[in-house]
Amino acid sequence: MRRLFPFLLAALLLATTASAAEPRIVDLTANAAHGLVTVRFALHDAFDDPQLIKGLQSGIPTSFTYIIEIFRDRPNWFDEGLGRSRIEVIATFNSRTQEYLLNYRRDRRLVRSETFNDLGALERRMTTIEEADLFDIGNRRPYKVKVRVKADVMRGWLMYVVPWEVATHWREARVSGEAPGP
Numbered sequence: 001m002r003r004l005f006p007f008l009l010a011a012l013l014l015a016t017t018a019s020a021a022e023p024r025i026v027d028l029t030a031n032a033a034h035g036l037v038t039v040r041f042a043l044h045d046a047f048d049d050p051q052l053i054k055g056l057q058s059g060i061p062t063s064f065t066y067i068i069e070i071f072r073d074r075p076n077w078f079d080e081g082l083g084r085s086r087i088e089v090i091a092t093f094n095s096r097t098q099e100y101l102l103n104y105r106r107d108r109r110l111v112r113s114e115t116f117n118d119l120g121a122l123e124r125r126m127t128t129i130e131e132a133d134l135f136d137i138g139n140r141r142p143y144k145v146k147v148r149v150k151a152d153v154m155r156g157w158l159m160y161v162v163p164w165e166v167a168t169h170w171r172e173a174r175v176s177g178e179a180p181g182p
Contacts, residue, residue, distance in 0.1 A: 021045040023153045025171040030070075032142035032175050036133040039068055043127040043151050043168070052154055053119070056093055056100075063090040064126055065152040070135045070175075073146045082145065083135045089126045102126065142177035 028041040046064065047053060056062040066087040072080040088105040100116040102125055116122040137145055153166040 021048045023048075023151065023166060023168050025149050025151060025168050028147070028149055028171050028173040030147040030173050030175040032137060032145075032177050035136055035138050035140075037070060037135040037137055037142075037145070037147065037175055038130070038132045039134050039147055039149070040130045041149055041171070042129070043153070046127055046151075046153050047123050049154070049166075056091060057119075059093050059095060061090055061092045062154070063088055064154075066129060067150045067152075068131070068134065069148050070137070071146055071148070072140070072144055073174075079146075082137065082140075085131070085134055087129060087131070091122055091126060106131070137175070142175040145175040146172050147175060148172040 023046045024044055026042050026044050028039075030037055030039050032038075043064065043066075052062060066089075068085045068087065070082045070084075072082060074080060086107055088103075088108075090103045090105070092101050093099075094101060098117065100119070100122045102114045102116065102122060104111045104113070114125065116125070135147075148170045150170045151168045153168070
């Protein structure tokens with residue numbers, strides 16, 4: 001029985017973590033115009049975890065943190081980091097007013113606060129990011145620059161004992177330049 005216990009524990013851990021779809025970054029685009037880079041992307045499968053929705057509706061603040069980096073890609077050498085930004089979207093539910101409050105922060109500064117009555121609208125707002133003029137690349141050629149994004153979705157507890165974080169893999173996209181004028 002003692003030899004069987006580690007295998008049963010590993011199988012149980014694997015079964016509990018493999019049940020939900022893994023969140024992922026999709027539709028990442030970066031466009032440069034006049035030396036400024038606009039970044040757009042979406043986070044899919046973040047709200048597939050019923051524990052996340054249950055926690056949000058019970059009043060626990062729920063946050064997604066997006067790390068966005070811009071760098072010059074140098075093959076066979078170290079990449080040259082040009083900038084980094086951190087975006088946090090934090091939602092809380094007010095059971096008295098039956099509204100969700102969303103705080104949107106960029107680099108630890110509050111950008112805006114919004115209220116929602118609908119969970120679907122809140123989900124779209126938390127998982128669809130569009131940051132206009134997020135990075136300044138100056139006179140660099142856009143096609144030599146890339147953007148990468150990662151999301152830290154939540155912290156959870158495995159079997160109510162072991163803490164773990166759910167995060168996406170890095171997603172990269174090349175910056176596209178502005179169209180040449182006539």
